[in-house]
Amino acid sequence: MDMRQDTSAASGGASAKGSSLLSRPTGIFGGLSGKLLLLTVVFVMLAEVLIFLPSIANMRIRWLEDRLNTAAAAAIVIDGLQPVELPRELQRETLMATGTRAIVLRKDGTSRLLATAQMPSSVDDQYDLTNVSLPSTICDALDTLLFGGDRIIRVFGPVGSSNMGVEVVLRDTLLRKAMISYSINVFLVSILISLFTATLIFFAINRIMIRPIRRLTDSMQTYAEDPEDERRVLVPDNGRDELSVAGRHLANMQSQLQKTLKQQKNLAALGLAVSKINHDMRNILSSAQLMSDRLVDVDDPMVKRFAPKLLRTIDRAVGYTTEVLSYGQTSESAPKRRRLRLQDLIEEVRDILAIDPESGIEFSEQIGRDLEVDADSEQLFRVIHNLCRNAHQALVAYGETEPDSIRRITVSAHRLGSVVGITVDDTGPGMPLKARENLFTAFRGSARSGGTGLGLAIARELVLAHGGTIALVEKPAAGTQFRIEIPDRPVSLDDYRNRNVHEN
Numbered sequence: 001m002d003m004r005q006d007t008s009a010a011s012g013g014a015s016a017k018g019s020s021l022l023s024r025p026t027g028i029f030g031g032l033s034g035k036l037l038l039l040t041v042v043f044v045m046l047a048e049v050l051i052f053l054p055s056i057a058n059m060r061i062r063w064l065e066d067r068l069n070t071a072a073a074a075a076i077v078i079d080g081l082q083p084v085e086l087p088r089e090l091q092r093e094t095l096m097a098t099g100t101r102a103i104v105l106r107k108d109g110t111s112r113l114l115a116t117a118q119m120p121s122s123v124d125d126q127y128d129l130t131n132v133s134l135p136s137t138i139c140d141a142l143d144t145l146l147f148g149g150d151r152i153i154r155v156f157g158p159v160g161s162s163n164m165g166v167e168v169v170l171r172d173t174l175l176r177k178a179m180i181s182y183s184i185n186v187f188l189v190s191i192l193i194s195l196f197t198a199t200l201i202f203f204a205i206n207r208i209m210i211r212p213i214r215r216l217t218d219s220m221q222t223y224a225e226d227p228e229d230e231r232r233v234l235v236p237d238n239g240r241d242e243l244s245v246a247g248r249h250l251a252n253m254q255s256q257l258q259k260t261l262k263q264q265k266n267l268a269a270l271g272l273a274v275s276k277i278n279h280d281m282r283n284i285l286s287s288a289q290l291m292s293d294r295l296v297d298v299d300d301p302m303v304k305r306f307a308p309k310l311l312r313t314i315d316r317a318v319g320y321t322t323e324v325l326s327y328g329q330t331s332e333s334a335p336k337r338r339r340l341r342l343q344d345l346i347e348e349v350r351d352i353l354a355i356d357p358e359s360g361i362e363f364s365e366q367i368g369r370d371l372e373v374d375a376d377s378e379q380l381f382r383v384i385h386n387l388c389r390n391a392h393q394a395l396v397a398y399g400e401t402e403p404d405s406i407r408r409i410t411v412s413a414h415r416l417g418s419v420v421g422i423t424v425d426d427t428g429p430g431m432p433l434k435a436r437e438n439l440f441t442a443f444r445g446s447a448r449s450g451g452t453g454l455g456l457a458i459a460r461e462l463v464l465a466h467g468g469t470i471a472l473v474e475k476p477a478a479g480t481q482f483r484i485e486i487p488d489r490p491v492s493l494d495d496y497r498n499r500n501v502h503e504n
């Protein structure tokens with residue numbers, strides 16, 4: 001047999017099972033309402049059984065009391081004819097009428113057998129109706145119901161509120177018959193009650209719970225088929241119960257998800273466009289690189305001074321475009337760290353910013369000449385350049401509204417142990433609220449027209465790749481301050497010893 005066919009059949013079976021699990025329940029007892037219906041019937045029947053036990057016990061006592069009372073009425077009349085003994089025929093009729101086999105009247109400490117017929121030699125059970133307790137009557141009733149029917153029993157009890165007592169002997173066949181017919185009636189009534197209750201509960205629950213739940217599951221199902229279709233978002237009701245709240249949450253989640261999906265789609269499209277532009281830009285820059293390489297040979301001192309900077313700038317641009325292309329597949333490349341002089345790097349940033357001297361914006365650096373930082377020079381350059389560029393852009397815009405203000409960008413740095421802290425500070429307008437709320441979040445944080453909102457996100461990603469931190473510092477004066485902390489790479493003892501070996 002073909003193995004592939006086999007596996008596909010198996011997976012088809014699994015997916016069919018999965019989809020059948022996601023579809024609506026089938027069959028009357030497959031759904032919640034059917035299960036609830038069944039449960040209600042069972043529970044009501046259970047309750048009926050609990051009610052049935054004391055009621056059948058009670059019914060039995062009433063039946064026996066009836067017999068006892070009828071016998072007592074006859075006994076008192078017969079006793080009135082004292083000392084005459086009743087003719088046999090009359091005795092038989094009395095016993096027939098009272099449904100007993102013997103009647104004994106107890107009075108003033110003596111017992112008198114008033115009527116008797118075919119008196120059995122012994123009785124199977126005897127019951128005193130003077131004091132009855134519920135548990136014992138329930139046991140007696142069950143006993144009669146299950147095992148009785150052909151037993152001779154003796155029952156005695158008081159006659160009204162007199163001090164006389166009456167005692168009868170009888171067969172329990174009729175009693176058991178009456179109890180069975182009583183039980184059948186109770187059973188039929190119980191079934192009717194439970195069906196009636198279950199139907200009421202079924203409709204109530206169906207209306208209050210099942211329908212809203214079905215609405216939620218239907219909405220989830222149709223939404224899952226096409227999450228981008230706005231018409232498929234659930235329209236929640238205004239109820240206050242848990243299901244209405246769940247409905248509102250679901251609707252909220254669906255619209256949030258839709259927004260995110262839309263954003264993702266836009267980002268993917270943007271990413272593709274950027275990659276395309278970038279691809280061609282890299283080619284153009286490569287040509288510029290080739291041409292500017294030749295500038296090095298020109299003798300003009302001015303050209304000689306600027307050519308290396310121009311070359312480095314173009315190199316850097318080519319580097320960025322290549323990296324952005326690779327960003328499509330992965331994230332930023334791992335930093336290639338070495339110890340570099342921070343001051344040189346900051347000077348490069350200042351040169352690239354090319355602050356117009358006429359603009360009134362100062363750039364000040366407070367960095368020790370020998371301060372070294374253990375970092376990837378390209379990546380750290382991008383971090384500080386992004387921060388300084390933001391500050392510069394903010395100060396330029398600030399200058400238009402507040403031309404007389406002091407506008408300064410200050411970059412300072414200190415080393416403490418194995419950590420270098422770098423601060424980029426400006427005296428501008430401070431971070432706008434929107435930028436603060438979405439700080440370091442790509443595409444969200446821009447509060448500047450023409451800004452993409454990537455600068456700070458990139459800076460953060462690069463600093464984190466160095467194992468460092470970047471944070472916006474709250475400061476009392478106006479302006480914005482960012483603080484970066486970059487720790488040196490830890491040096492293992494093995495590396496240290498190997499280095500010593502190489503150096504020696």
Ligand SMILES: Nc1ncnc2c1ncn2[C@@H]1O[C@H](COP(=O)(O)OP(=O)(O)OP(=O)(O)O)[C@@H](O)[C@H]1O
Nearest residue numbers: 390391394435446447448451452453454455456480
């Ligand atoms: N020094 C600053 N002073 C005032 N606002 C700032 C400062 N730095 C950042 N911001 C605000 O933070 C926002 C986000 O900056 P971010 O660099 O992430 O994006 P962007 O500058 O808008 O776009 P780009 O991706 O081109 O850098 C900016 O739009 C700006 O409103």
Ligand SMILES: [Mg+2]
Nearest residue numbers: 386390455456
């Ligand atoms: Mg920026």
